[in-house]
Amino acid sequence: MFLHNFKYSFLTLFRNKMLIFWTFAFPIILATFFMMAFSNIEKKEQLDIIDIAIVENEEFTNNKILNEAFKVLGDKNSKEQLFNIKYTKLEDAKKLLTDGEISGYLLVKKESTEVIVSTSGVNQTILKQVTDEIIQNQKIMEKIVENETVNGIYNIDYNKIYENAIKTINEAEVRLENVSNKNLSYTMIEFYSLIAMACLYGGILGLSSINEVQANMSNNGKRVQVSPVSKSKIILGSTLASYIAQLIGLAILFIYTVFVLKIDYGSNLLLIILLSLVGSLAGLSIGILVGSGFKTNENAKTGIILSYTMFCCFLSGMMGITMKYIIDKNIPIINKLNPASMIVDGFYSLYYYDTLDRYFFNVISLVIFACILILISIYSLRRQKYDSI
Amino acid sequence: MKNIIEVKNLTKKYKNTKAIDDLSFNVKEGEILGLLGPNGSGKSTTINCILSLLNFDSGIIEIFGKKMNTNAYDIKEKIGVVFQEVAVFNELTVYENIDYFCGLYIKDKIKRKEYIEDAIKLVGLEDFKKYYPKQLSGGLLRRLNIACGIAHKPKLIFLDEPTVAVDPQSRNNILDGIKKLASEGATIVYTTHYMEEVEILCNRVIILDRGKIIASGTNEELKLLTKIEEKVIVEINDLDEKYINDIKKQNNVDSVSYNDNNLVIYFKKGKNNIVSLIEYLKKENIIYNKIYSMVPTLNDVFLELTGKELRD
Numbered sequence: 001m002f003l004h005n006f007k008y009s010f011l012t013l014f015r016n017k018m019l020i021f022w023t024f025a026f027p028i029i030l031a032t033f034f035m036m037a038f039s040n041i042e043k044k045e046q047l048d049i050i051d052i053a054i055v056e057n058e059e060f061t062n063n064k065i066l067n068e069a070f071k072v073l074g075d076k077n078s079k080e081q082l083f084n085i086k087y088t089k090l091e092d093a094k095k096l097l098t099d100g101e102i103s104g105y106l107l108v109k110k111e112s113t114e115v116i117v118s119t120s121g122v123n124q125t126i127l128k129q130v131t132d133e134i135i136q137n138q139k140i141m142e143k144i145v146e147n148e149t150v151n152g153i154y155n156i157d158y159n160k161i162y163e164n165a166i167k168t169i170n171e172a173e174v175r176l177e178n179v180s181n182k183n184l185s186y187t188m189i190e191f192y193s194l195i196a197m198a199c200l201y202g203g204i205l206g207l208s209s210i211n212e213v214q215a216n217m218s219n220n221g222k223r224v225q226v227s228p229v230s231k232s233k234i235i236l237g238s239t240l241a242s243y244i245a246q247l248i249g250l251a252i253l254f255i256y257t258v259f260v261l262k263i264d265y266g267s268n269l270l271l272i273i274l275l276s277l278v279g280s281l282a283g284l285s286i287g288i289l290v291g292s293g294f295k296t297n298e299n300a301k302t303g304i305i306l307s308y309t310m311f312c313c314f315l316s317g318m319m320g321i322t323m324k325y326i327i328d329k330n331i332p333i334i335n336k337l338n339p340a341s342m343i344v345d346g347f348y349s350l351y352y353y354d355t356l357d358r359y360f361f362n363v364i365s366l367v368i369f370a371c372i373l374i375l376i377s378i379y380s381l382r383r384q385k386y387d388s389i
Numbered sequence: 390m391k392n393i394i395e396v397k398n399l400t401k402k403y404k405n406t407k408a409i410d411d412l413s414f415n416v417k418e419g420e421i422l423g424l425l426g427p428n429g430s431g432k433s434t435t436i437n438c439i440l441s442l443l444n445f446d447s448g449i450i451e452i453f454g455k456k457m458n459t460n461a462y463d464i465k466e467k468i469g470v471v472f473q474e475v476a477v478f479n480e481l482t483v484y485e486n487i488d489y490f491c492g493l494y495i496k497d498k499i500k501r502k503e504y505i506e507d508a509i510k511l512v513g514l515e516d517f518k519k520y521y522p523k524q525l526s527g528g529l530l531r532r533l534n535i536a537c538g539i540a541h542k543p544k545l546i547f548l549d550e551p552t553v554a555v556d557p558q559s560r561n562n563i564l565d566g567i568k569k570l571a572s573e574g575a576t577i578v579y580t581t582h583y584m585e586e587v588e589i590l591c592n593r594v595i596i597l598d599r600g601k602i603i604a605s606g607t608n609e610e611l612k613l614l615t616k617i618e619e620k621v622i623v624e625i626n627d628l629d630e631k632y633i634n635d636i637k638k639q640n641n642v643d644s645v646s647y648n649d650n651n652l653v654i655y656f657k658k659g660k661n662n663i664v665s666l667i668e669y670l671k672k673e674n675i676i677y678n679k680i681y682s683m684v685p686t687l688n689d690v691f692l693e694l695t696g697k698e699l700r701d
Binding site: 001004008011012013015016215218219220222223224225226227228229230385386387388389 | 403437440441442443444459460462463465466468470472474475476477478480481485489490492493494496537538
């Protein structure tokens with residue numbers, strides 16, 4: 001009986017065009033739009049290579065740290081190239097600046113190093129900041145050398161010190177690079193929210209499975225109710241079919257975003273799957289609760305689920321990451337109770353943090369959320385007869 | 390014959406309105422009982438209460454000698470129900486729909502397959518097995534609805550207005566199918582507001598109005614309840630009021646009505662009142678288009694008992 005009901009529930013779900021659209025197609029369409037919209041935004045936010053000039057004088061040539069640092073930052077073969085550098089005479093540098101061909105130029109003097117710009121802007125600020133940073137490091141090195149001299153070591157191998165200094169700077173850049181990889185882009189938060197939405201849309205499938213067994217909700221429910229099969233067996237079969245259909249939809253979304261849209265969800269596949277399973281269960285439980293607890297027609301119930309899901313996703317940052325931060329900062333309890341936020345936060349913590357405490361907190365929260373909703377639904381579904389149908 | 394259904398003092402209220410008012414009746418094994426009444430008379434509510442779909446305020450319902458309740462699966466497995474509204478899955482084919490609902494009763498796949506084929510044959514859907522409900526006409530959809538309700542060969546069948554809004558061909562097919570089910574030994578409770586169907590199908594009829602039984606018995610017994618024995622209908626254009634009053638005064642005439650150029654005369658006794666009427670029309674030089682005689686129908690019984698038409 002269980003298999004019989006499961007088989008036909010599964011067939012019914014996969015042939016229902018509306019359900020297929022909302023649970024399978026809609027998240028994929030939205031993912032595509034997200035990619036189109038946010039990838040452009042991110043591209044715009046990426047730093048352009050800045051055209052600069054360096055006055056090639058004796059002071060610059062002798063300043064090995066500056067020399068080496070700008071050599072690295074201007075390396076055209078490096079992915080990390082920040083500057084497009086022209087080594088020129090002072091007059092040429094001035095002309096290039098006047099003609100607007102460079103954002104600024106570097107003039108190394110005996111006493112100081114000057115960054116000359118004609119206007120203020122992002123590129124000019126970056127040039128100034130980077131130069132200041134290198135000079136700061138240079139001073140640290142000089143201080144080390146000075147200290148070493150004071151300590152009575154006179155046979156100083158300056159080249160070695162410079163090499164060490166450059167190595168230190170490079171290592172610092174490597175560390176910076178690692179951290180920047182962990183900096184989540186806006187797009188990732190949007191995609192986490194999208195997956196949360198896809199999980200919660202399982203509610204529509206859950207609703208469908210409950211409606212089909214309730215005599216006061218559907219004509220098929222009347223037939224099921226007069227049959228010699230317990231309602232719980234039918235619900236179990238159809239709910240499991242809904243859950244599996246939901247997971248298939250989610251798997252398709254993952255495959256599409258990973259292989260077509262090239263989204264990187266990180267390497268913790270098992271934990272990603274666990275969170276998706278639990279998130280989908282939470283979504284399904286919303287549908288079961290709405291299906292069993294609300295006295296209105298199926299279309300209205302579907303509307304309730306869609307609106308609730310979209311609202312939860314909005315709060316969790318799907319329509320703008322700022323909203324998530326505002327809620328987290330001002331009314332954190334809302335996102336603690338919001339299943340979409342729990343899913344988003346679970347993915348976020350999995351990706352961002354080294355420990356799994358926060359991830360498992362979200363997983364357990366989602367399980368508790370689903371259990372509470374299912375228990376309320378069971379209480380409501382225990383009713384066997386109706387006052388009106 | 391033993392009683393298959395016994396309903397005693399059934400009462401169902403919606404707030405202060407009694408949808409069923411102290412209803413008592415029984416259904417005997419092998420009979421086709423017609424529940425006849427206009428829309429809102431309580432036919433569907435009665436069936437839903439019998440099937441334990443609806444809560445009711447008071448009364449006792451026994452089926453196959455046992456008290457009916459929602460968990461009485463031993464009773465439910467012998468019952469088939471065809472609801473007034475079509476109850477099928479739009480995503481499943483004709484065959485799959487019947488298989489799904491039949492599978493709720495029959496676990497043995499081989500037996501089920503045989504039953505499904507029988508049901509498809511009974512309702513004449515052999516050529517539509519792979520069709521989806523949306524591809525079927527209203528009449529064919531009703532036939533599928535019936536097949537889903539009776540495929541498991543139940544001993545007791547409830548048919549709640551199964552022929553509403555169907556074409557004559559499908560209606561005949563459905564009525565033939567029901568007769569066949571009865572001939573195979575099923576007990577049938579048939580609700581309708583089409584008196585013709587009741588007269589064709591039912592051994593016994595219960596007429597309901599406002600949740601109460603206003604009459605019950607065989608067709609013949611019910612017709613004896615009416616004062617009239619013959620109804621004559623004459624098509625006359627623009628008949629003067631004077632003639633209507635004249636006809637009313639004639640012997641044996643119970644009542645006369647004149648609507649839409651149709652003069653309807655109800656005679657108390659006899660079956661040959663048409664002759665005297667024709668003589669009167671000739672004498673008065675009244676030109677008529679058509680004249681015909683009818684014996685009273687259940688609608689006339691209902692009209693006389695309640696003052697309104699069954700289809701009101």
